[in-house]
Amino acid sequence: xxxxxxxxxxxxxxxxxxGKTTLCREMFDKFPDLxxxxxxxxRPKRAGEVDGIDYHFVDRSRFDVMVAAxxxxxxxxxxxxxxxxxxxxxxxxAVAGADLLLEIDCQGACQIRDSIEDAVFIFVLPPDFAExxxxxxxxxxxxxxxxxxxxxxxxxEISQAHWYDYLVINDNLEEASQRFAAVIGAERCRTRHxxxxxxxxxxTT
Amino acid sequence: xxxxxxxxxxxxxxxxxxGKTTLCREMFDKFPDLxxxxxxxxRPKRAGEVDGIDYHFVDRSRFDVMVAAxxxxxxxxxxxxxxxxxxxxxxxxAVAGADLLLEIDCQGACQIRDSIEDAVFIFVLPPDFAExxxxxxxxxxxxxxxxxxxxxxxxxEISQAHWYDYLVINDNLEEASQRFAAVIGAERCRTRHxxxxxxxxxxTT
Numbered sequence: 345x346x347x348x349x350x351x352x353x354x355x356x357x358x359x360x361x362x363g364k365t366t367l368c369r370e371m372f373d374k375f376p377d378l379x380x381x382x383x384x385x386x387r388p389k390r391a392g393e394v395d396g397i398d399y400h401f402v403d404r405s406r407f408d409v410m411v412a413a414x415x416x417x418x419x420x421x422x423x424x425x426x427x428x429x430x431x432x433x434x435x436x437x438a439v440a441g442a443d444l445l446l447e448i449d450c451q452g453a454c455q456i457r458d459s460i461e462d463a464v465f466i467f468v469l470p471p472d473f474a475e476x477x478x479x480x481x482x483x484x485x486x487x488x489x490x491x492x493x494x495x496x497x498x499x500x501e502i503s504q505a506h507w508y509d510y511l512v513i514n515d516n517l518e519e520a521s522q523r524f525a526a527v528i529g530a531e532r533c534r535t536r537h538x539x540x541x542x543x544x545x546x547x548t549t
Numbered sequence: 550x551x552x553x554x555x556x557x558x559x560x561x562x563x564x565x566x567x568g569k570t571t572l573c574r575e576m577f578d579k580f581p582d583l584x585x586x587x588x589x590x591x592r593p594k595r596a597g598e599v600d601g602i603d604y605h606f607v608d609r610s611r612f613d614v615m616v617a618a619x620x621x622x623x624x625x626x627x628x629x630x631x632x633x634x635x636x637x638x639x640x641x642x643a644v645a646g647a648d649l650l651l652e653i654d655c656q657g658a659c660q661i662r663d664s665i666e667d668a669v670f671i672f673v674l675p676p677d678f679a680e681x682x683x684x685x686x687x688x689x690x691x692x693x694x695x696x697x698x699x700x701x702x703x704x705x706e707i708s709q710a711h712w713y714d715y716l717v718i719n720d721n722l723e724e725a726s727q728r729f730a731a732v733i734g735a736e737r738c739r740t741r742h743x744x745x746x747x748x749x750x751x752x753t754t
Binding site for chain 2: 467469471472473499502503505506507508509510511512513522523525526527528529530531532533534535538539541542545546
């Protein structure tokens with residue numbers, strides 16, 4: 345029935361260490377028709393990355409032109425590189441009936457919320473702060489200062505969770521994955537996404 | 550985490566032949582903590598029925614007192630028997646954190662919508678009218694007149710589907726069951742149901 349409805353934009357945020365990346369990967373496995381929202385970036389392409397799949401790689405002047413033309417629904421500069429989400433890309437996917445999963449920080453999500461009112465906002469949470477700290481320390485790659493900074497950042501991100509539509513609590517990967525999949529499955533059953541089906545099959549008003 | 554949130558009321562309607570009863574039974578199997586909303590009725594108890602489980606069996610004068618006292622969020626008289634849903638029952642379940650599944654016709658659902666704004670409304674649909682007719686004829690228990698009447702009624706019910714939150718299209722029982730379960734699973738992840746969890750674990754505002 346996918347071709348009978350417009351695509352849904354799922355916007356996912358989480359503090360570092362909540363398991364967002366792993367969960368999103370599981371969603372792409374579970375839903376082969378779910379597409380990754382491809383951002384534009386000025387960051388150099390890394391080994392193995394493919395233009396148009398991982399990112400749309402553009403140079404800074406092209407990016408600036410897109411910013412000036414208002415083509416980005418949200419964009420940000422991080423460590424000297426720019427990242428942006430193009431509104432036309434989201435609109436084309438919606439019209440084509442494709443569901444998109446967009447991983448983005450709270451600030452970017454906030455900008456999207458102001459532009460696309462029927463996007464679905466999902467926040468991935470650790471079960472509590474202590475567990476988040478355990479996970480960040482468990483990586484053993486970061487210094488205490490970096491971990492402290494990540495925890496402070498996490499607190500800031502989590503303070504935004506209240507306005508998201510759904511909270512996926514990642515206490516256990518399998519259960520969190522089921523919850524996340526339920527959100528995607530349920531949103532596809534939303535009456536507002538199926539009004540074309542309703543009108544075509546039953547001609548109700 | 551169920552004890553950290555208020556219970557959710559799932560209200561389910563469907564035209565006759567859509568498969569609502571089978572689907573609801575599957576939900577009670579899948580979610581052992583999901584409770585059946587027990588209606589009050591003046592209809593005589595049938596063999597095998599248990600008071601307080603299948604229905605709260607009451608006599609007509611008791612029912613009338615409850616109606617007069619405004620205890621029913623919705624009630625109706627069908628073939629001389631009265632059926633009603635008591636508001637206190639729903640409130641107690643919500644406070645106890647119990648999720649309820651209430652099977653009810655569109656008219657009853659409509660009355661509930663006007664009283665309980667955060668109930669979740671689910672409409673079970675056949676894939677199309679032709680399939681609904683096939684299913685009703687397949688029962689081989691009803692006359693053509695009865696089937697014609699059921700189809701007319703179905704049309705009336707389906708004309709109400711547009712205001713429900715979710716449409717569960719029952720083209721295939723297994724897939725429909727997954728969709729229905731996704732709706733229950735997703736609603737349990739709604740931020741508005743988890744605000745206590747958020748406040749307790751993360752003390753955000």
